[in-house]
Amino acid sequence: xxxxxxxxxxxxxxxxxxxxxxxxxxxxxxxxxxxxxxxxxxxxxxxxxxxxxxxxxxxxxxxxxxxxxxxxxxxxxxxxxxxxxxxxxxxxxxxxxxxxxxxxxxxxxxxxxxxxxxxxxxxxxxxxxxxxxxxxxxxxxxxxxxxxxxxxxxxxxxxxxxxxxxxxxxxxxxxxxxxxxxxxxxxxxxxxxxxxxxxxxxxxxxxxxxxxxxxxxxxxxxxxxxxxxxxxxxxxxxxxxxxxxxxxxxxxxxxxxxxxxxxxxxxxxxxxxxxxxxxxxxxxxxxxxxxxxxxxxxxxxxxxxxxxxxxxxxxxxxxxxxxxxxxx
Amino acid sequence: xxxxxxxxxxxxxxxxxxxxxxxxxxxxxxxxxxxxxxxxxxxxxxxxxxxxxxxxxxxxxxxxxxxxxxxxxxxxxxxxxxxxxxxxxxxxxxxxxxxxxxxxxxxxxxxxxxxxxxxxxxxxxxxxxxxxxxxxxxxxxxxxxxxxxxxxxxxxxxxxxxxxxxxxxxxxxxxxxxxxxxxxxxxxxxxxxxxxxxxxxxxxxxxxxxxxxxxxxxxxxxxxxxxxxxxxxxxxxxxxxxxxxxxxxxxxxxxxxxxxxxxxxxxxxxxxxxxxxxxxxxxxxxxxxxxxxxxxxxxxxxxxxxxxxxxxxxxxxxxxxxxxxxxx
Numbered sequence: 001x002x003x004x005x006x007x008x009x010x011x012x013x014x015x016x017x018x019x020x021x022x023x024x025x026x027x028x029x030x031x032x033x034x035x036x037x038x039x040x041x042x043x044x045x046x047x048x049x050x051x052x053x054x055x056x057x058x059x060x061x062x063x064x065x066x067x068x069x070x071x072x073x074x075x076x077x078x079x080x081x082x083x084x085x086x087x088x089x090x091x092x093x094x095x096x097x098x099x100x101x102x103x104x105x106x107x108x109x110x111x112x113x114x115x116x117x118x119x120x121x122x123x124x125x126x127x128x129x130x131x132x133x134x135x136x137x138x139x140x141x142x143x144x145x146x147x148x149x150x151x152x153x154x155x156x157x158x159x160x161x162x163x164x165x166x167x168x169x170x171x172x173x174x175x176x177x178x179x180x181x182x183x184x185x186x187x188x189x190x191x192x193x194x195x196x197x198x199x200x201x202x203x204x205x206x207x208x209x210x211x212x213x214x215x216x217x218x219x220x221x222x223x224x225x226x227x228x229x230x231x232x233x234x235x236x237x238x239x240x241x242x243x244x245x246x247x248x249x250x251x252x253x254x255x256x257x258x259x260x261x262x263x264x265x266x267x268x269x270x271x272x273x274x275x276x277x278x279x280x281x282x283x284x285x286x287x288x289x290x291x292x293x294x295x296x297x298x299x300x301x302x303x304x305x306x307x308x309x310x311x312x313x314x315x316x317x318x319x320x321x322x323x324x325x326x327x328x
Numbered sequence: 329x330x331x332x333x334x335x336x337x338x339x340x341x342x343x344x345x346x347x348x349x350x351x352x353x354x355x356x357x358x359x360x361x362x363x364x365x366x367x368x369x370x371x372x373x374x375x376x377x378x379x380x381x382x383x384x385x386x387x388x389x390x391x392x393x394x395x396x397x398x399x400x401x402x403x404x405x406x407x408x409x410x411x412x413x414x415x416x417x418x419x420x421x422x423x424x425x426x427x428x429x430x431x432x433x434x435x436x437x438x439x440x441x442x443x444x445x446x447x448x449x450x451x452x453x454x455x456x457x458x459x460x461x462x463x464x465x466x467x468x469x470x471x472x473x474x475x476x477x478x479x480x481x482x483x484x485x486x487x488x489x490x491x492x493x494x495x496x497x498x499x500x501x502x503x504x505x506x507x508x509x510x511x512x513x514x515x516x517x518x519x520x521x522x523x524x525x526x527x528x529x530x531x532x533x534x535x536x537x538x539x540x541x542x543x544x545x546x547x548x549x550x551x552x553x554x555x556x557x558x559x560x561x562x563x564x565x566x567x568x569x570x571x572x573x574x575x576x577x578x579x580x581x582x583x584x585x586x587x588x589x590x591x592x593x594x595x596x597x598x599x600x601x602x603x604x605x606x607x608x609x610x611x612x613x614x615x616x617x618x619x620x621x622x623x624x625x626x627x628x629x630x631x632x633x634x635x636x637x638x639x640x641x642x643x644x645x646x647x648x649x650x651x652x653x654x655x656x
Contacts, residue, residue, distance in 0.1 A: 191520070196520065226589050234515045236612075237612065261556065286564040295564070
């Protein structure tokens, strides 16, 4: 069985974006969405994912709203809340319609104007009332602009960690829109932010204060496995725990699109901390001229990775996710 | 022979930092430095580098002012100019005192208040009058704060590229101080900025407009070799030239501190585009408990990298640098 730990609803019906666009008009007096999207429209919108899953042997998606569209920098706390609820409710419906294929992951109504204590109500609603199994966590609420979001190491985040531990749900660090014209969103801003999230968490006391907290660093962790000894050296220099030990306090999703990257990630953090992932219909949804396959078709690439035991493969594609998440 | 393409004057006498500190007082009416540093003081300050070189078999440093101290975000254009001149003049003296060991690389008097056309005078002074062979180029002048520096792809940079081509000197992209408390300077901010610089340059028309421009991406290029297919996928998706071809339009310094990182870098971009580098007395100047050696002692690590021909090794440690830079 293959569980894909990282997939976003990038194919949502246009009615969802229409609501978002109307939020630009109604910014001063926001209101909840009335999307009027039918089950048939949902089914049509999910055909690409289900086709890709069938063709490539993926059994289940951990499915969340489109990450770049979270857009926490935009609008007030209430705008973010109504947008998050609209997105999350669609994910919830999809998970109820296709419980054998989709597990729901929520976005949080993060907003620069409000701290984590104001986001946890939606997390609780999603988990307790709608069966969500995880959340995505934007570490940079203003897309690079000031006021900068406190480091993930900062106690400012603790109300979120507390709630996540209470609900026993993991979270994936995932940035959203960037406001810096000098940074490509998916090729650079995401990589830099996810890398930074890992660096901050792993040099922090967060896991001493929350030993049961479960966090996932996506896309192979930015540059971390590649810059490995740079990180080990910094931890020694700053009197921190060995970096290679700190790295095993989080999970790492393997949405990285070549065998060398996969091998390096697994070698560095251990097969028991890696989660198979594709982020299908995402940043690299295109045909690789070298293989004739879509870049996102990572199942055969993973199969080509050498030096893995059957147990490693089971853990990466299924076992780790089943231990980490509440899955059927 | 081993040429170290990336080393900074992190051991400069305190008198240099005293001048910098006085610039905080004199911000409104800056004046040039009168450092009164003797040759003996310079010699004492260089002992760590010369000892490390002798112990580890490095023959020549491409030596520039401390990168984090460039601090272009601080003060006016004139503050930056006087600071850059003070730093560059010390580097020039060191290169004149030890021409068999040190080749000088300058910082530029970059400033958020002034575009590249105002930096090139110092570049010209350094190259024509003081024998400098290259420059460092900060891609993010306000340390992450707005106003954001235009992308390296932007025509805004062209006056600098023009001058560099005219003088036939290469430049290394190198960020300086970060103002974002949520980002570790060397473990994250640098990585993200150098990664971003590479992404922007390689997706740009800069090398079509300046085919003779020579640029170096340091520290193994952020996450680029590790996130390789992510970049290849983006280039396909956006109709750009194949990423693997674009990557060979720049050079990559190998200030990356483990064999797997070195192997991956060389495999991705080619041994003819890689420059041996340590950035000694830099971010990871500490003893690796796994080896008992300093993390920065990368000569034995490089020697352990497999699959390289003698020609590859020659190119990485000497040949590429001799083709790229004007060296004795």
